[in-house]
Structures are given as C-alpha cells and as structure tokens.
Amino acid sequence: MQKEGPPLQQLLHRITATPPDFMAEPRIGNKGEVHTVAVVRDLLASKGHAVDIASLSALAGRDVKADRNRLSITLLITWLLADPALTIERERLADILTLLKDDATRLAGYTNARQLFEDLERREELARLTLSKLGLRPAGETVAQAQDRFTSISSLERARLLAASQEAEARARAIREQLAKKAAEESANKWTRE
Incomplete structure (x- = not known):
C-alpha cells in the first residue's frame, strides 16, 4: 500500500x-x-x-x-x-x-x-x-x-479475528480445566494425608 x-x-x-x-x-x-x-x-x-x-x-x-x-x-x-x-x-x-x-x-x-x-x-x-x-x-x-x-x-479479517478469539477461548478453557483438575487432585491428596 x-x-x-x-x-x-x-x-x-x-x-x-x-x-x-x-x-x-x-x-x-x-x-x-x-x-x-x-x-x-x-x-x-x-x-x-x-x-x-x-x-x-x-x-x-x-x-x-x-x-x-x-x-x-x-x-x-x-x-x-x-x-x-x-x-x-x-x-x-x-x-x-x-x-x-x-x-x-x-x-x-x-x-x-x-x-x-x-x-x-x-x-x-x-x-x-x-x-x-x-x-x-x-x-x-x-x-x-x-x-x-x-x-x-474486511470480512476475511473479521473471520480471522473470530477464529483467533475462538482458539484463545478454547486454550483458556483447557487451562481452566487443567487448573481445576490439579486443584481437585491436590485437595484429594490433602484429605488422604490427613
């Protein structure tokens, strides 16, 4: 340009x-x-x-x-x-x-x-x-x-941004699920030790 x-x-x-x-x-x-x-x-x-x-x-x-x-x-x-x-x-x-x-x-x-x-x-x-x-x-x-x-x-740019946003949300959801799983495991381990 x-x-x-x-x-x-x-x-x-x-x-x-x-x-x-x-x-x-x-x-x-x-x-x-x-x-x-x-x-x-x-x-x-x-x-x-x-x-x-x-x-x-x-x-x-x-x-x-x-x-x-x-x-x-x-x-x-x-x-x-x-x-x-x-x-x-x-x-x-x-x-x-x-x-x-x-x-x-x-x-x-x-x-x-x-x-x-x-x-x-x-x-x-x-x-x-x-x-x-x-x-x-x-x-x-x-x-x-x-x-x-x-x-x-640009509809192409909007589509690209939407896809990137959806991908970021999916990654964030996966991280939240992993953190929740880890917290649950740590909590279970704490209860087993006590």
Missing part, C-alpha cells in the same frame, strides 16, 4: 457498472456461459503478462455447487482489475493470481458475488483488497488510513 492508486470512488463506481457478461454464469463443465480461465488470461494479456493456461487451471470449476460463487467473484475481480487506472506490475503478478484464486475462495466462504456487487461495504472491501494486492492505497489516504479502513471492513 505504499503507492497511491486511483480514487476509491472510481473503483466503487466500476464495480457497480459491471457489465452483464461479467455477472453471467461461470462455465463449469458443460454448464454456464463465461469461461473464467479465458477471461483472466485475456485480462493478464491486456496488462502485458503472458500466462500459460496450466498456471490458471485452478480457476476452472469442477463442481457447480462448490465453485459457482468463487468463480463469480473471480470474474468480478477481473472486471475491477481491467480498470485502465490499474496496472499489474511483474512483481505483483503472483499477488494477483493469489487474489483471483485463494482470496476469491476465502471471500466465497463469507459472502457472494451479488453482495460484493450490491452492498456498499462489500464493494469497498473488494476494491480495497484489490488495491492492496497491487501494492496501492486509495488516492488521498495515508498508508495508516488505508490499512485501518481495510481492516475494519
């Missing part, structure tokens, strides 16, 4: 202006209309990157029920990345592939493509996530402001 990118409003507007082709059903097996792998490959080629189909194979869906939302999110991200104000520098290509594969998969676990399109906070999350993968922050924001706002609206 060290470099300043385009204004956030520009990206939010681009998401709301997503054409129907990018909102169409992703091709999975012999169902659907849009070949996600081809769209991503075309995007990367338009940004100056030749990527072989094999490296994009993870973007191909195999199960309609399991992959539809993930691929729909990938198509929405691809549309956003196609904005003329965004460039994909060679050193950011791996981050962008992670965004299109892994981050889209994680987002699909918490939201759907329709919400990312319709809900203002989810649109902002998608725009900020995309900017961060490009090493950019919205125009007019400091690094601290951009990071703070992204953290505050």
Whole structure:
C-alpha cells in the first residue's frame, strides 16, 4: 500500500457498472456461459503478462455447487482489475493470481458475488483488497488510513479475528480445566494425608 492508486470512488463506481457478461454464469463443465480461465488470461494479456493456461487451471470449476460463487467473484475481480487506472506490475503478478484464486475462495466462504456487487461495504472491501494486492492505497489516504479502513471492513479479517478469539477461548478453557483438575487432585491428596 505504499503507492497511491486511483480514487476509491472510481473503483466503487466500476464495480457497480459491471457489465452483464461479467455477472453471467461461470462455465463449469458443460454448464454456464463465461469461461473464467479465458477471461483472466485475456485480462493478464491486456496488462502485458503472458500466462500459460496450466498456471490458471485452478480457476476452472469442477463442481457447480462448490465453485459457482468463487468463480463469480473471480470474474468480478477481473472486471475491477481491467480498470485502465490499474496496472499489474511483474512483481505483483503472483499477488494477483493469489487474489483471483485463494482470496476469491476465502471471500466465497463469507459472502457472494451479488453482495460484493450490491452492498456498499462489500464493494469497498473488494476494491480495497484489490488495491492492496497491487501494492496501492486509495488516492488521498495515508498508508495508516488505508490499512485501518481495510481492516475494519474486511470480512476475511473479521473471520480471522473470530477464529483467533475462538482458539484463545478454547486454550483458556483447557487451562481452566487443567487448573481445576490439579486443584481437585491436590485437595484429594490433602484429605488422604490427613
């Protein structure tokens, strides 16, 4: 997020202006209309990157029920990345592939493509996530402001914090149980000695 990118409003507007082709059903097996792998490959080629189909194979869906939302999110991200104000520098290509594969998969676990399109906070999350993968922050924001706002609206960050909180609670519960067991054993030992 060290470099300043385009204004956030520009990206939010681009998401709301997503054409129907990018909102169409992703091709999975012999169902659907849009070949996600081809769209991503075309995007990367338009940004100056030749990527072989094999490296994009993870973007191909195999199960309609399991992959539809993930691929729909990938198509929405691809549309956003196609904005003329965004460039994909060679050193950011791996981050962008992670965004299109892994981050889209994680987002699909918490939201759907329709919400990312319709809900203002989810649109902002998608725009900020995309900017961060490009090493950019919205125009007019400091690094601290951009990071703070992204953290505050990120459903992925909320899920991570919730999981960490649940894990900490489980550890605390285990420690309390061990302490109670130890206290009971010490009490039993005291009674046996007396």
